[in-house]
Amino acid sequence: MKFTDIAGPNATDTMRVLGRPTDRIEGPLKVSGRATYAAEFDVPGQMYGVIVGATIARGRIVAIDASAALAAPGVRHVVTHENAGELALGDDHKAPMLAGPQVDQFGQAVALVVADGFDAARAAAKLVRVDYAADEGSFDLAQARDDAAKPHSAKRHGDFDTAFAEAEVRVDATYTTPDHAHAMMEPHASIAAWEGDTLTLWTANQMVDWAARDMAKVLGIPRDKVRIVAHHVGGGFGGKLWVRADAVLAAVAAKAVGRPVKVVLARPQVFNNTTHRSATIQRIRLGATRDGRLTAIGHDSWSGDLPGGSPEGAGAQTRQLYAAPNRLVVERLAELHLPESNAMRAPGEAVGMMALEGAMDELAETLGVDPVELRILNDTQVDPEKPERRFSHRDLIGCLREGAARFGWERRVATPGRVRDGRWRIGMGMAAAYRGNIVVKSAARVGIGADGRVTVTTDMTDIGTGSYTILAQTAAEMLGVELDQVTVRLGESGFPVSAGSGGQFGANSSTAGVYAACVGLRDRIAEAVGFDAATARFAEGRVWSGNRSVPLGEAAGADGIEVEDRIEFGDLTKKFVQATFGAHFVEVGVDDETCEIRVRRMTGVFAAGRILNPKAARNQILGAMTMGVGAALTEELVVDARLGGFINHDMAEYHVPTHADIPYQEVVFLDEEDPYSSPMKAKGVGELGICGVGAAVANAVYNATGVRVREYPITLDKVLAGLDR
Numbered sequence: 001m002k003f004t005d006i007a008g009p010n011a012t013d014t015m016r017v018l019g020r021p022t023d024r025i026e027g028p029l030k031v032s033g034r035a036t037y038a039a040e041f042d043v044p045g046q047m048y049g050v051i052v053g054a055t056i057a058r059g060r061i062v063a064i065d066a067s068a069a070l071a072a073p074g075v076r077h078v079v080t081h082e083n084a085g086e087l088a089l090g091d092d093h094k095a096p097m098l099a100g101p102q103v104d105q106f107g108q109a110v111a112l113v114v115a116d117g118f119d120a121a122r123a124a125a126k127l128v129r130v131d132y133a134a135d136e137g138s139f140d141l142a143q144a145r146d147d148a149a150k151p152h153s154a155k156r157h158g159d160f161d162t163a164f165a166e167a168e169v170r171v172d173a174t175y176t177t178p179d180h181a182h183a184m185m186e187p188h189a190s191i192a193a194w195e196g197d198t199l200t201l202w203t204a205n206q207m208v209d210w211a212a213r214d215m216a217k218v219l220g221i222p223r224d225k226v227r228i229v230a231h232h233v234g235g236g237f238g239g240k241l242w243v244r245a246d247a248v249l250a251a252v253a254a255k256a257v258g259r260p261v262k263v264v265l266a267r268p269q270v271f272n273n274t275t276h277r278s279a280t281i282q283r284i285r286l287g288a289t290r291d292g293r294l295t296a297i298g299h300d301s302w303s304g305d306l307p308g309g310s311p312e313g314a315g316a317q318t319r320q321l322y323a324a325p326n327r328l329v330v331e332r333l334a335e336l337h338l339p340e341s342n343a344m345r346a347p348g349e350a351v352g353m354m355a356l357e358g359a360m361d362e363l364a365e366t367l368g369v370d371p372v373e374l375r376i377l378n379d380t381q382v383d384p385e386k387p388e389r390r391f392s393h394r395d396l397i398g399c400l401r402e403g404a405a406r407f408g409w410e411r412r413v414a415t416p417g418r419v420r421d422g423r424w425r426i427g428m429g430m431a432a433a434y435r436g437n438i439v440v441k442s443a444a445r446v447g448i449g450a451d452g453r454v455t456v457t458t459d460m461t462d463i464g465t466g467s468y469t470i471l472a473q474t475a476a477e478m479l480g481v482e483l484d485q486v487t488v489r490l491g492e493s494g495f496p497v498s499a500g501s502g503g504q505f506g507a508n509s510s511t512a513g514v515y516a517a518c519v520g521l522r523d524r525i526a527e528a529v530g531f532d533a534a535t536a537r538f539a540e541g542r543v544w545s546g547n548r549s550v551p552l553g554e555a556a557g558a559d560g561i562e563v564e565d566r567i568e569f570g571d572l573t574k575k576f577v578q579a580t581f582g583a584h585f586v587e588v589g590v591d592d593e594t595c596e597i598r599v600r601r602m603t604g605v606f607a608a609g610r611i612l613n614p615k616a617a618r619n620q621i622l623g624a625m626t627m628g629v630g631a632a633l634t635e636e637l638v639v640d641a642r643l644g645g646f647i648n649h650d651m652a653e654y655h656v657p658t659h660a661d662i663p664y665q666e667v668v669f670l671d672e673e674d675p676y677s678s679p680m681k682a683k684g685v686g687e688l689g690i691c692g693v694g695a696a697v698a699n700a701v702y703n704a705t706g707v708r709v710r711e712y713p714i715t716l717d718k719v720l721a722g723l724d725r
Helices: 027-031 119-126 141-146 161-168 210-218 245-257 268-274 348-368 371-377 396-407 467-479 507-526 552-556 614-635 692-707 718-720
Strands: 047-053 057-064 075-079 110-116 130-133 152-157 169-179 189-195 199-204 226-229 261-264 279-288 294-305 326-335 420-422 425-438 442-448 453-455 486-489 535-541 542-545 548-551 563-569 579-591 598-605 665-670
Touching: 027 552, 047 119, 047 245, 047 268, 057 110, 075 119, 075 245, 110 119, 110 245, 110 507, 110 535, 119 130, 141 279, 141 294, 141 563, 152 279, 161 169, 169 348, 189 245, 199 210, 210 226, 245 261, 245 268, 279 348, 294 348, 294 579, 348 371, 348 425, 348 614, 371 425, 396 425, 396 579, 396 598, 396 665, 425 598, 425 692, 442 467, 442 552, 453 467, 467 486, 467 507, 507 542, 507 552, 507 563, 542 552, 548 552, 579 692, 598 614, 598 692, 614 665, 614 692, 692 718
Parallel strands: 047 261, 199 226, 294 326, 453 486, 598 665
Antiparallel strands: 047 110, 057 130, 075 110, 152 326, 169 279, 189 199, 189 261, 279 294, 420 425, 425 579, 442 453, 442 563, 535 542, 542 548, 579 598
8 A cells, every 4th residue: 555645534533542641452461571671581402602892992812712602511612703603784884783803892702602591691601712913993983073074964955154144143062971771671682593494583573574675684684584582671672683702692692503502792882882872063053133033043063973983863853843044954973993883762862852941041041032932933834945845744833832841831931949848949841742753664464263353463572562453453443343353463573574773764654554555444344344445344253234234254265365455655744844852851850969850740742643542652752761860860871982982881770760850740742633644643763752751851050040050961960060059
């Protein structure tokens, strides 16, 4: 099915199952421990592999001595570059998954010790001796900033330089964000087993099709010789979009020893061996008239990655969030020799809005204008770079108005430092939220058996987002059955190729794929019983034509009927800007003596198309808002400037928010449909919730104290240094 025209009335509009706050159908499996994650599969005869990571960031391996490890009890093999054979780079890998002789990053795998048991493998891994010839590396973005003078990308509209210079009011501020870790609950893990020349890989991965593609390419085998299994994934946030060393080395080792091999990354290896979000330096320049209308927006950003990498994309939202006739968005990439930088939840916007929305608050303060009204004044219904291209549906103003009313924004005291609650200085802050809407072709197979049960099959993954449930809801809605009559099979290559989980495109795209298959199945069922497919209704587990009806199982016959199809998207995303919007409101307390910061309450209002499952969507937003608080106040990967790795590489020292850090969070979805996006009239929501949170917290801290911290995270020492007592 091709989606090329605006969606009209269709079978999803009944909203009998869709649009309802629905418990996850796989929830009982998870809470009872019966949901099987990658490391939990019981593969007969499996052995255990432990990775040895590089202790330098850049250089060469001079020699590897694995003799002591091989002599240790229970050890069967040690994989190194000397015996692994040729391994290619995956499509999105910046460095090989196995170092040798070149070392590209600290923590890069240099060996895998394989033993009968995990303890034996871990002990023997400490016996592997590696001699290096280290080269100097570049690890500090601020120091490398001048080397990134050539823009990686530059978007210009109008004459920014002149407009900014002539603006009646100007803000010119530089913000910095540190390196961030995904810090997902489930570490990267894989079990590899060979049957002849065919590899089966049980792995923690967000994108099954990409995993099969890359494993085939890295190992140099046909793609149809790779089977990927990822039934349940314990979080990813972009860190599991691509196969990593656990998958590649498990496969190499299993081939060598002739038995299945399990590899689970230790937590420090998740931080240093896999990907992370790069630090950024962002200069925001805003020019405005005295009444607050923007005349110029400039956003320069710097980020770092290994050679051949890509910038963080921190200017994405600046290109489309606010109207201004003169614009300049420039992104620069510095070559750093830290572990690879790559996608992390809302890549670009998550940190880009921490700068842009902070600067908007500074502009409001300078103008003496309410921050909410400033944003409303500068709203746009067309692409600021291409005014002939309008937004498919944009209700930022609705989010701002509703959020302000629900939060009690009218009680905010604009002058900083005026509100107290005992020893606490109280402040309110807000920020807009923006995340672009992406759609990706996605396929599914849907069938009805003789018993009337519906089965949905697709390689879509569930990374804790509720994919099982919304796909079941879609099929139940389309075919007129109850939710408990639907079985969903996910996460295996060989299943129809879905959009996968990432980029906020998973739910909208994968349900549209199920929709496409259901449309074909409805036609087949109607034709099987002699009904007009165009007018047939599906309800109560039956297919209806007027007052006549036939049970679905009877219509499907003894052999059942199934249809496979996929949704393919046309050029509506080019004709119309598709994006999601929101508004965050935060109240903080800052201790008068210690400057400890506590978030007291949060409200978020969002416009993201039709919400397919409000309960699952709310869960996604709550998690994203919590991650935003972490980015604002606690999260920072500390770089070892000598060795080029991250020092705080575990959950004890990389500080993410806990329950005690997060108060009640109010989440509101505006009633919205976007027929330009998909036949589901939905859009993505999972990444929108993090966008803008950090700035809202920072703006609240300023309102409480009068201290403007532009260097994230906002720790108490930074507030204390600027506090006027």
